[in-house]
Amino acid sequence: MNIFRLSGDVCHLVAIIILFLKIWRSKSCAGISGKSQLLFALVFTTRYLDLFTAFISIYNTVMKVVFLVLAYATVSLIYFRFRKSYDSESDSFRVEFLLVPVAGLSFLENYSFTPLEILWTFSIYLESVAILPQLFMITKTGEAESITTHYLFFLGLYRTLYLANWVWRYHEEGFFDQIAVVSGVVQTIFYCDFFYLYFTRVLRGSGKMTLP
Amino acid sequence: EDDKIPKDEL
Numbered sequence: 001m002n003i004f005r006l007s008g009d010v011c012h013l014v015a016i017i018i019l020f021l022k023i024w025r026s027k028s029c030a031g032i033s034g035k036s037q038l039l040f041a042l043v044f045t046t047r048y049l050d051l052f053t054a055f056i057s058i059y060n061t062v063m064k065v066v067f068l069v070l071a072y073a074t075v076s077l078i079y080f081r082f083r084k085s086y087d088s089e090s091d092s093f094r095v096e097f098l099l100v101p102v103a104g105l106s107f108l109e110n111y112s113f114t115p116l117e118i119l120w121t122f123s124i125y126l127e128s129v130a131i132l133p134q135l136f137m138i139t140k141t142g143e144a145e146s147i148t149t150h151y152l153f154f155l156g157l158y159r160t161l162y163l164a165n166w167v168w169r170y171h172e173e174g175f176f177d178q179i180a181v182v183s184g185v186v187q188t189i190f191y192c193d194f195f196y197l198y199f200t201r202v203l204r205g206s207g208k209m210t211l212p
Numbered sequence: 213e214d215d216k217i218p219k220d221e222l
Contacts, residue, residue: 009222050219054219056219056220057220060220064222111217165221175217177221180221
């Protein structure tokens with residue numbers, strides 16, 4: 001464990017908590033892509049199947065459980081409790097265009113052709129595109145509440161810190177997980193455009209982030 | 213391929 005990965009995991013947790021609390025307290029999921037949250041819940045489900053078969057550390061187990069619980073709790077807020085405020089009209093990204101290529105690729109490019117490994121690979125590839133429905137929804141509505149942008153900021157920060165974690169681990173331990181790194185770089189690139197808007201608009205105190 | 217990569221990351 002290194003400071004980059006630990007702070008990355010903390011940023012990830014903060015992002016998920018920000019989103020959950022925003023929906024819970026405002027009793028609304030307006031502007032939130034339920035599809036992205038479904039994809040994230042699928043990412044955690046297919047990645048953390050080893051929760052019961054491989055014990056790595058207390059931290060690892062606790063964080064996996066927390067991520068799974070919060071992911072499903074957020075999905076249930078969006079699709080059940082506050083479903084009236086769910087803007088399915090704007091959340092129109094065709095997730096099948098993500099799931100099919102990601103599933104196909106996880107069968108083609110993986111470390112070993114076993115169910116657990118293929119599901120893990122699927123979760124890695126899926127995570128890199130899971131935010132797209134949310135980013136698409138923001139471009140479609142042309143705006144995002146500032147709390148939603150803070151959620152995206154911490155999510156992007158978590159991914160950026162993971163890149164630093166991999167540089168550190170390669171330098172210190174010679175660790176290099178090609179599938180995770182390539183997929184992580186692609187995922188982080190998707191946040192670049194958002195980061196630009198975030199720093200030039202939201203942090204200028206304009207409250208809402210409105211797209212040009 | 214090399215599948216001895218530890219899955220210790222979240």
